[in-house]
Amino acid sequence: MQHVWSKILFNAISPESMLHVNAAISGEEIVVLNVQELEKKSAEGLKEHLEPLVGVTKFRQRLFLEDNDREIEFHDDAETQNIQLVILPFWTPDVEHEQDIITACAIDDVQTLQVFLEKPLDPNLRISFDDALKGWCLLCLANSYSSPRCVHLLVLAGVEVQHLCRGGRPCGT
Numbered sequence: 199m200q201h202v203w204s205k206i207l208f209n210a211i212s213p214e215s216m217l218h219v220n221a222a223i224s225g226e227e228i229v230v231l232n233v234q235e236l237e238k239k240s241a242e243g244l245k246e247h248l249e250p251l252v253g254v255t256k257f258r259q260r261l262f263l264e265d266n267d268r269e270i271e272f273h274d275d276a277e278t279q280n281i282q283l284v285i286l287p288f289w290t291p292d293v294e295h296e297q298d299i300i301t302a303c304a305i306d307d308v309q310t311l312q313v314f315l316e317k318p319l320d321p322n323l324r325i326s327f328d329d330a331l332k333g334w335c336l337l338c339l340a341n342s343y344s345s346p347r348c349v350h351l352l353v354l355a356g357v358e359v360q361h362l363c364r365g366g367r368p369c370g371t
């Protein structure tokens with residue numbers, strides 16, 4: 199993932215530039231950053247910087263350029279210094295999506311799990327459709343299948359690690 203995240207985004211802005219990040223709906227200013235402060239000068243890096251400031255992980259953040267509705271992508275050159283932040287509500291998977299999520303956790307398919315987490319899927323989701331796995335959380339699922347990359351990604355996405363089951367039993371049993 200590092201190679202994607204390190205794509206330069208803010209190279210069009212001079213090092214002295216200030217970057218204003220505003221809440222999209224209220225217009226309230228969330229933070230003003232000196233571009234030099236950003237360790238990773240990418241949309242991903244900016245989202246990571248905003249995580250402690252707005253209290254939600256990068257998976258739920260969407261960044262837009264102020265003058266149009268286009269979401270900032272990793273490869274964009276940001277010529278504007280005003281950026282709008284939208285925090286998305288969690289997305290609810292249907293029965294088919296749930297099976298895809300279970301499979302991703304079972305085979306350590308971290309790319310597929312990331313796509314779901316960016317929808318954004320609640321990392322603390324409990325399995326609800328699958329009879330055999332009903333009540334399991336994703337962290338226990340990935341852990342029980344020995345899927346370390348999925349476990350790591352769920353932690354990045356803000357999963358509550360105290361949900362981790364003891365003795366290989368499903369959550370809540």
Ligand SMILES: [Zn+2]
Pocket residue numbers: 334335336337338339361362363368369
């Ligand atoms: Zn669990």
